[in-house]
Amino acid sequence: MEVFLPIAHMDVNIWLIVSFGLAVGFLSGLTGVGGGILITPLLIFIGVPPLVAVGTGAAQIVGGSAIGSYAHWRMGNVDMRMAFVLLAGSWTGGLIGVHIARILEAGGHFSLVVTFLYVILLGVIGTSMLIESLLALRGRHGHASQKNRTKNQSILQRLPGQMDFPVSGLRLSFLTPVLLGFGVGLLTALMGVGGGFVMVPIMLYVLKMPTKVVVGTSLFQLLFTTAEVGILQAGMNHAVDPYLALALVLGSIFGTQFGARAGAHMKGEQLRLVLALVVVGVAIKMGLGLFVTPEHIFSMARVV
Amino acid sequence: MLYLRLMLMLLTMSAAMLAEASTPLVMATSTDQVNVTSHFVGENLLVYGAITGPGQVIVILRSPDSTEAMQQKTRTGPIWLNGAKVTVTKAPGIWQRLSSAPVSHILPDDTLQQRGLTLSSLVDKARFTPKPDHLDTWQKAFLDEKLRHRNYVVESTGVTLKQGLFSAQIKLPASLPLGHYQLLTYLVRQQQVVAVRKQQIDVRQVGFQAWIARFARENSWIYGIVLTFILAGLGFALGILMRRRSA
Numbered sequence: 001m002e003v004f005l006p007i008a009h010m011d012v013n014i015w016l017i018v019s020f021g022l023a024v025g026f027l028s029g030l031t032g033v034g035g036g037i038l039i040t041p042l043l044i045f046i047g048v049p050p051l052v053a054v055g056t057g058a059a060q061i062v063g064g065s066a067i068g069s070y071a072h073w074r075m076g077n078v079d080m081r082m083a084f085v086l087l088a089g090s091w092t093g094g095l096i097g098v099h100i101a102r103i104l105e106a107g108g109h110f111s112l113v114v115t116f117l118y119v120i121l122l123g124v125i126g127t128s129m130l131i132e133s134l135l136a137l138r139g140r141h142g143h144a145s146q147k148n149r150t151k152n153q154s155i156l157q158r159l160p161g162q163m164d165f166p167v168s169g170l171r172l173s174f175l176t177p178v179l180l181g182f183g184v185g186l187l188t189a190l191m192g193v194g195g196g197f198v199m200v201p202i203m204l205y206v207l208k209m210p211t212k213v214v215v216g217t218s219l220f221q222l223l224f225t226t227a228e229v230g231i232l233q234a235g236m237n238h239a240v241d242p243y244l245a246l247a248l249v250l251g252s253i254f255g256t257q258f259g260a261r262a263g264a265h266m267k268g269e270q271l272r273l274v275l276a277l278v279v280v281g282v283a284i285k286m287g288l289g290l291f292v293t294p295e296h297i298f299s300m301a302r303v304v
Numbered sequence: 305m306l307y308l309r310l311m312l313m314l315l316t317m318s319a320a321m322l323a324e325a326s327t328p329l330v331m332a333t334s335t336d337q338v339n340v341t342s343h344f345v346g347e348n349l350l351v352y353g354a355i356t357g358p359g360q361v362i363v364i365l366r367s368p369d370s371t372e373a374m375q376q377k378t379r380t381g382p383i384w385l386n387g388a389k390v391t392v393t394k395a396p397g398i399w400q401r402l403s404s405a406p407v408s409h410i411l412p413d414d415t416l417q418q419r420g421l422t423l424s425s426l427v428d429k430a431r432f433t434p435k436p437d438h439l440d441t442w443q444k445a446f447l448d449e450k451l452r453h454r455n456y457v458v459e460s461t462g463v464t465l466k467q468g469l470f471s472a473q474i475k476l477p478a479s480l481p482l483g484h485y486q487l488l489t490y491l492v493r494q495q496q497v498v499a500v501r502k503q504q505i506d507v508r509q510v511g512f513q514a515w516i517a518r519f520a521r522e523n524s525w526i527y528g529i530v531l532t533f534i535l536a537g538l539g540f541a542l543g544i545l546m547r548r549r550s551a
Binding site: 002003004007009010046051060062063064068070112159216227230232233234236242246249250257290292296297298300301303 | 341345349374376377382383392442445446470517518521527528529531532538540543
């Protein structure tokens, strides 16, 4: 079914978009890793303007994370104090990020910056997942150096503004989660990702939050960060396409469910290997775009 | 139209000539209104009519002027970066010229230029801001891009002419600038334009699609807030549904 996208200004088969949602949702349901990092590149590959791909990518995460956040909140897995401190940072980061996106777009540099960011991010994530899953498949487990961690910890404890987080059973400076949130907010605005892949490891290994609380809290803050960025991208940059976003949410909800069910019968390590290969593949495809001589030196887009 | 006829009447003062000269060209279109819906993937516009006597026919469809953002890619080391950005105004978004013979064969160059019947006359009137260093390169690139996307179309066999009857199929692309389009039909005889007929085609967005597009543009903040709540609600409702089914 061909549909003309009013914001992206192009026509597209809407079932293709639903299938993107399904496929990415399936992968994230299967492996437990958020699929937001793959949606935006896929949209860019089919010709959606990068800013619209990024804005819509962020907005569709709202739909994808709503039910999970609610469930974790009901189960008491959300450290509310931590979530609000994180949100203070991520909302600021999101606001600044959307402004940066606007300035870059006006200068004509946004698409290039997005490509660079994705090549770096997907490259790092893909490669580390690849190494990790290959090691796991061989039956070895990497041990992070204990020394480094204690050193980090001592720096964190010397920061000003120490605060108690009773649900997580932690005492640390509010500056750490504010900064973490700020970075994730920037990523959401500039790349259209939820940032769980950055947030979760830092919560686990740097902040040392209990595992039970990490997933709930990160999902909760991610829901409200993507909601903020979605609203800002629509309000300021006219960059959220309604049909794209709805189709992606529809696909990813079903995809995640199927993925979670299929994942119960499959081996985790092999699944992660598959996802790692997909991520590395997307990074390479995006990266090649920088080096391959473009088919058309000039590009044109209708403004009015 | 009436004014033109009166003028002709005064000029010719001959009933016989009047009959021929006042209606050397009649034309009509399959529609004078194009409705863009969410399922709109382009449309064919049929132009047809009759001419008296010999001659050739040129049909021109011109949309309102649009603003285009052009960008050039430049190579820095091994990497292709985005280079200069230029905004082009005062040029039609859509321009199609269909004729029954190559126009350069049937009209002299200065007439073509004067009446704006050529691509080069369009690009000469277009304004490039900020003015690029190599204006001619950008002008050429502008036309190339327009032709590549079939926003500008030139077909010297696009009008079929047979025994005084002519017809032309204009293919409108999916992404159309909205507004009043001008459809001009020229009858050319002996290197001269003998008659011109003008018609207006309205291209407008209709239905839910139009409402959404306008709302998203004019009330972008409310649109963003409402859409975000809808997305959250949809995700929530579907999630509950799936959970119930699997439980």
